[in-house]
Amino acid sequence: MGKSVVVIGAGLGGLSAAIHARLEGCDVLVLERHDRPGGKAAALTQSGYRLDPGPSIVILTRIYERLFRDAGRRMEDFLRFRRLDPFARVHFEGREPLDLPADLDACRSVLREVAPQDLAGFDRLIETLDQVAPLLDRTVFAHPMDRWWRLADPRLARFAMRFDLRASYKTLVDRMFGSDLLRAFFYGFPSYSGLTYHAKAPGALLIPYLMLREGVWWPEGGVGAIPSAFHRLACELGVEFRFGADVVGLDARDGRVRRALTSDGGAYEAEAFLVNRDPLTAGEWLGRKASLDPSFSYFTLHAGVPRLVPGLEHHTLLVPRAFEAAFEDLYVRRRFPDSPIVYVNATHLVDPSTAPPGCSNVFAVVTSPAIEDGWSWEEEAPRARQAVLRTLDAFGVGWKEDEAAFERVQSPPYFAAAHGNYRGSLYGPDARHWPWGLFPLFNRDPEIRNLAYVGGAVQPGAGMPMVTLGGRFAAGMVARTRRRSAP
Ligand SMILES: Cc1cc2nc3c(=O)[nH]c(=O)nc-3n(C[C@H](O)[C@H](O)[C@H](O)COP(=O)(O)OP(=O)(O)OC[C@H]3O[C@@H](n4cnc5c(N)ncnc54)[C@H](O)[C@@H]3O)c2cc1C
Incomplete structure (x- = not known):
């Protein structure tokens, strides 16, 4: 049986x-x-380092808490989280690195100093999302959207109506923020849901909002x-x-x-x-x-560096000056950028046991096209590695050839082979093929x-x-x- x-x-x-x-x-x-x-x-584990080779940004811990509660258990008996403060560092090429404090008021003070023209837009965004974010908890996070009548939920309409429905995500961001700093920070979030910034995707604003409002966390271990x-x-x-x-x-x-x-x-x-x-x-x-176009994937380069690499926080976003070209390469041309925006996760800074003493556990992640028609990752991967290293070097956080104790690369063919992802995409097919396109x-x-x-x-x-x-x-x-x- x-x-x-x-x-x-x-x-x-x-x-x-x-x-x-x-x-x-x-x-x-x-x-x-x-x-x-x-x-x-x-x-x-590799060469004495403990790697988290996939996700690293932990938000919405209340969702895990609920799972344990539903099972009649206390999450703390299984899993403990520590809130990170600052929750991220944004390093824009040619400027001083900017640490984003966990506290909203402290974040506003930072903003007042570095991009005062964007403070009003930032406040309006937070105010809007404070009002409408809870509506998603009761709709798209509460049940699948698999019946047409679910679309008629007035709570979804209330969420959508707070944004200009004709505007793309990029247009919404450009209307709110004039500084390169904020635009570069915000442009990347649609890709975390498999969307481009040309999509009508105001929901992607929730990710940075939740990071700020509810925290970014480090799980013990x-x-x-x-x-x-x-x-x-x-x-x-x-x-x-x-x-x-x-x-x-x-x-x-x-x-x-x-x-x-x-x-x-x-x-x-x-x-x-x-x-x-x-x-x-x-x-x-x-x-x-299936013959649908894929959505996005990741290209990652993980290294054990036998010294303490300066200039990193636990989560660091490295933004080259040519960030706009990098986003167009990703979102429109579907190619790996020459000057990619690189997110770096350095776990040894929050948990020294993830690297041997005096060493750095450096995980570089770039959102990338998946397995596209017309070019192959076999040829592209070495070029992508060089491009990532170029960005790391430009910010002084790279390593010399032969210096690293190990280098570990993951690219879309890896995600396809190891995890069964469609053409290496982490989000399935391109959003054009999603139900109702939504x-x-x-x-x-x-x-x-x-x-x-x-x-x-x-x-x-x-x-x-x-x-x-x-x-x-x-x-x-x-x-x-x-x-x-x-x-
Ligand atoms: C580099 C990277 C960075 C990311 N960053 C973040 C982040 O910061 N924050 C965040 O929240 N998320 C992040 N994500 C996304 C997150 O990792 C995934 O959404 C999530 O872990 C996916 O979980 P899953 O259960 O859907 O799939 P998977 O983790 O892919 O699990 C699928 C499982 O199915 C098994 N399987 C597949 N085929 C078979 C088969 N034929 N027989 C038996 N078993 C099979 C696989 O071995 C695997 O164990 C990131 C992902 C990557 C790759």
Whole structure:
């Protein structure tokens, strides 16, 4: 007899789905191809350094808190967070680095000094978002947007009406801010949801708002402590795990998946299947072929530098003077910029145990095109590495050839191969192919009743807090289907 639910993939989304399915009373088995839980958020060790090779900016910890509360546990018994202050450093080429304090008033004081002309726009933005941000908690973060009538929710309309709906995100930012500093800081946020700044995406303003209003946090033990805590909770609740189980097919008949098939000849029956993989690549298991354009990905360069690199904070954004060209390369020309804007995460500054004494754990991340038609990452990756190093050098935070204890690169082909991301994109297809052009792909499968998806390519979207919510959405669908088919 099979499990009532099989979850494929133990990324943060899959772990959340497994926990929620268990809380709905299902017997749950998780099949994970790697030997550890966490997917992109799992920690690694290399040459005496502890790496968080994926997500690093932790916001919305209340979403994790709720998961533990729903399971009748206290989050502090599993996971502890420390608020970062300053929460980020922005270093604009040719200027002094600017530290952004966690406190709103302190942030306003900084702004008054460096870009006084933008203070009024900043205050208006915060005031607007204070009023409308809670509306999203009760709409897109509360349930999937998978029925047309959900679009008619007056709370969504109230959110949208506070912005000029004809204006792109870039236009909204340009109207609010005149300084290069603020424009450069704000332009990047749509890409965190897979969108360009030419999209009508006022929702992307929420990310910096939430960083400021609710904080940016450091999890004790590093980002990898988040999936470890989810895994421990799932085990305590009785979820079973099978690591090294690489799913290669789904046996589907009469509109239902019957079994998940693994590369070692295993076949796992269940009443329902929750897939923590991109629906476009998981579709191949059902004989589907996708040919949509991908959204964005990341190019990362991680290094162990055997000295203390000056000039970094825990989160540092390096903005070259030619930042506008870099954004146009990314958003419009879909190519890797010659002078990329580089985000650097330096974990040794907040937790010295992540690097040997006197050494630096430097993780450089650039939002990049995914696997596009017309050029190949095989040729592009060495050029991208050089471009990242050029920006790091321009800010004095690079390293010499052969100096690093290790260098580790991740590019879109890596995300496609290791995590099953469609053409290496972290957000599934380009937003032009999203339902109503507004929300990421649906969690439920369009044809198969007992199949749902969780992860960055589906609703409510990418990022650790969002895929945690997505786990609740996907498990809720399965639970509803089970209740309907119960005798
Ligand atoms: C470089 C980088 C920086 C990021 N920065 C941030 C950030 O600062 N803050 C933030 O919140 N988010 C960030 N993100 C996004 C965040 O990491 C993801 O949205 C989130 O971790 C995705 O979780 P997931 O569960 O959807 O997928 P994944 O983590 O990809 O997990 C999918 C799991 O499924 C498994 N799997 C796939 N195929 C199979 C198969 N055939 N059989 C069995 N198992 C399978 C994989 O091995 C993996 O464990 C970043 C991502 C990257 C890559």
